[in-house]
Amino acid sequence: MNDATIQSEDHYRQAITSVERTLDRLRGCTDAEKQHLRRDWDQLQAMLRKLTEGRVEIVVFGEISTGKSALINALVGEAVAAVDVRGGWTKDVWHVPWNGCGYCVPGLAQSQIVLVDTPGLNEVGGADRGVMAREAAERSDLILFVTDSDLNETEFSALAALATIHKPILLVFNKIDLYSREQRTRLLEVLRDERLEHLVPAENVVLTAADPREVEYVIAAADGSTRSQWRHPPPDVTQLKARILEILDQEGLALLALNGALYAADRSDRVAALRVELRDRNATQVVWSYAALKGVAVALNPIPVADILGGSAVDVTMVITLSHIYGLQISWRHARELVASILKAAGWMAGGIAVEYALHVASSAFKLLTVGYGTVLTALPQGAAAGFGSYLVGHAAKHYFEHGSSWGHQSPKDVVKRILDQTDRQSVLAGLKEEISKKLRGHPHAGEKVAK
Numbered sequence: 085m086n087d088a089t090i091q092s093e094d095h096y097r098q099a100i101t102s103v104e105r106t107l108d109r110l111r112g113c114t115d116a117e118k119q120h121l122r123r124d125w126d127q128l129q130a131m132l133r134k135l136t137e138g139r140v141e142i143v144v145f146g147e148i149s150t151g152k153s154a155l156i157n158a159l160v161g162e163a164v165a166a167v168d169v170r171g172g173w174t175k176d177v178w179h180v181p182w183n184g185c186g187y188c189v190p191g192l193a194q195s196q197i198v199l200v201d202t203p204g205l206n207e208v209g210g211a212d213r214g215v216m217a218r219e220a221a222e223r224s225d226l227i228l229f230v231t232d233s234d235l236n237e238t239e240f241s242a243l244a245a246l247a248t249i250h251k252p253i254l255l256v257f258n259k260i261d262l263y264s265r266e267q268r269t270r271l272l273e274v275l276r277d278e279r280l281e282h283l284v285p286a287e288n289v290v291l292t293a294a295d296p297r298e299v300e301y302v303i304a305a306a307d308g309s310t311r312s313q314w315r316h317p318p319p320d321v322t323q324l325k326a327r328i329l330e331i332l333d334q335e336g337l338a339l340l341a342l343n344g345a346l347y348a349a350d351r352s353d354r355v356a357a358l359r360v361e362l363r364d365r366n367a368t369q370v371v372w373s374y375a376a377l378k379g380v381a382v383a384l385n386p387i388p389v390a391d392i393l394g395g396s397a398v399d400v401t402m403v404i405t406l407s408h409i410y411g412l413q414i415s416w417r418h419a420r421e422l423v424a425s426i427l428k429a430a431g432w433m434a435g436g437i438a439v440e441y442a443l444h445v446a447s448s449a450f451k452l453l454t455v456g457y458g459t460v461l462t463a464l465p466q467g468a469a470a471g472f473g474s475y476l477v478g479h480a481a482k483h484y485f486e487h488g489s490s491w492g493h494q495s496p497k498d499v500v501k502r503i504l505d506q507t508d509r510q511s512v513l514a515g516l517k518e519e520i521s522k523k524l525r526g527h528p529h530a531g532e533k534v535a536k
Contacts, residue, residue, distance in 0.1 A: 110125050124355060142228060142328065147231070182198065185325070187329055227246055235279050254327060257272065290327050374478060378467075403481045
């Protein structure tokens with residue numbers, strides 16, 4: 085066993101491990117995240133089976149009626165893929181085992197090659213099919229791109245897009261029986277020297293006649309008479325088959341390993357990105373809900389000081405709820421200390437926060453002097469000020485949990501300052517006032533009117 089083979093086997097085992105680790109990351113997701121990632125879970129499970137069985141997938145692309153399905157039939161040696169003169173007959177992604185091709189991944193007895201037929205590139209209304217085709221390409225180990233003439237704009241764009249997936253591509257020039265020798269030579273020159281530079285190596289451009297047109301044969305009888313007979317010549321895919329097997333013999337195991345590793349890395353990035361997106365969305369919604377809740381609770385509470393204490397309880401509850409979104413557990417005491425550290429950091433900020441806190445305390449004093457009758461007059465400004473405090477606490481806590489219960493490379497003061505710099509305070513306050521106003525209008529003890 086040479087060094088290259090040993091290295092390929094090592095990379096192959098690493099690829100399997102990469103897929104398994106990505107599946108483990110999915111297992112650690114919340115139930116809501118798992119719902120969004122169900123398809124990724126199924127695809128990763130399929131990739132793991134593909135790797136452990138040593139299944140090589142060769143996906144076939146091309147425009148309608150370039151002969152993709154006929155090519156698969158010719159390679160397999162029987163009519164296993166649908167061929168229809170109307171074109172656009174392939175409505176889904178089809179997997180066809182290529183039994184008897186003569187290749188097996190070394191050391192894997194269950195190894196087989198599967199040919200994957202995809203819908204035509206120019207299929208009308210085929211957006212969903214395009215997604216399926218793209219997924220098939222990402223899973224594949226080798227790509228066959230079928231054309232029957234010089235590449236048009238649609239074909240070239242599709243080929244360029246497939247090249248970004250970093251898989252070996254064979255350009256299959258099919259239906260060569262429709263061209264003269266001179267025409268074939270000229271088309272090959274155009275494809276190899278002009279169209280495919282940096283996309284497909286010259287040695288990966290092959291000629292086929294997957295479903296040759298009928299040819300008239302003149303048959304001479306013993307008496308000198310003649311008669312004509314139309315016959316279908318046998319398919320000619322010899323050059324294509326030879327090139328496929330040559331690539332697999334040289335790089336089969338390495339291709340499987342590279343494909344598995346790239347697939348796991350892509351899905352791992354997707355899982356991470358989606359988890360961040362979902363958690364951020366849910367956390368933002370929680371922060372806003374608790375900010376509005378605190379604003380309403382403070383606005384409706386006629387007892388001074390009690391509204392401040394009640395508001396603090398809302399903040400602590402919000403922080404505990406946020407910790408659960410990020411898959412963390414935090415005690416009531418820890419949450420209260422976190423809220424205190426954020427409010428302390430906010431107290432160091434000059435300007436708005438101090439003013440809002442002063443307004444909050446003054447409003448509570450006004451409640452005391454008016455024995456509760458000042459609630460309606462102070463409801464919106466005091467509630468909005470209290471809500472903005474929760475808004476600030478919530479977003480700072482988000483940062484803390486996003487960094488695994490840590491402030492990262494920043495201090496609480498730095499985090500609070502960044503949040504304030506990035507926040508349109510007046511817009512947030514206006515939104516909170518509107519939300520509180522809606523709640524107060526429907527509250528039986530909030531008074532006839534709410535001052536705006």
